[in-house]
Amino acid sequence: MRDKKLPDDYTEKLKKKIKKWGADLAGIADLEPLKDLEVNPPDLLDGFKRAVSIAIRLPVAVFEQIKERPTPLYASVYQTANRMLDEMAFKTSVMLQNDGYFSLPVPASQVLDRKKWMGAISHKAVARMAGIGWQGKNLLLITAKYGSRVRLVTVLTNAPLKVDGPVKNRCGECTMCRDACPVSAIKGVGTETYYRDREEALYLSRCAGKLAGEFAAIPDVGVPVCGICIKVCPFGRRL
């Protein structure tokens, strides 16, 4: 693997390419501030210094159809989005590798620990550091343009890409996600940076219990989704 200096425009060209593959947003996170983030396996970040965060927006109309529970249409869109993201992460990884850099795509939606409800790395933590959006009161990554109606994926790399930085939290006094949550899981507490623990923002067992139990059992849904705290977020709700 090479350790050469990247051309000045390499990072911008990479982002453009990722957008050509279907991404709506792409940013670069410095992994140094994320070294204390819990990851699985614990040495996941060894040898990597940057992460590429990729987001795709989901159609607003899919959320507008959700009333009290997720719809089969949303479950299908969720799976398509995961597939698209996994493909983009795969291609990004191979492209970086072809240019001489060690790179690892992290799946969009793989749960590795069902007791702790954790994947390999938090895509939201990476996306926040990559300037894609802020961590909102619904604990999700909120983007100024599309609200939380985005899904995310991450590519770890040792390519010395130019980093982006966090953006300001714009939730303000809004509590629409807290008020709409069907199991009152959202506490409505804001953060200027990020929640050190999920429980600061959320009664996690209420949310996970509803999604993995009742909602995943809905015929033709079959996956732990909800969508209500995403739907009501005022950012990007109108076209």
Ligand code: B12
């Ligand atoms: C397991 C899982 C679940 C579980 C547990 C949810 C939870 N809140 O953790 C269940 C099944 C309940 C679930 C529910 C949902 N999920 Co989910 N889920 C995941 C998954 C696979 C892993 C999450 C994980 O590892 N969490 C571990 C904890 C520690 O991390 P975290 O909650 O992400 O955030 C913490 C850190 O980011 C930290 N942090 C941020 N910056 C920093 C910096 C430092 C230094 C440190 C120490 C910490 C830190 O702050 C948080 C609190 O500690 C991710 C995919 C992924 N790999 O990220 C998707 C993911 C988080 N889910 C997603 C979504 C959309 C949902 C749902 C809306 C369901 C749906 N699709 O309709 C709900 C929303 C629940 C909610 N309001 O939080 C999206 C979020 C997209 C977005 N815009 O933010 C993700 C990223 C999937 C994706 N590919 O897009 N999910």
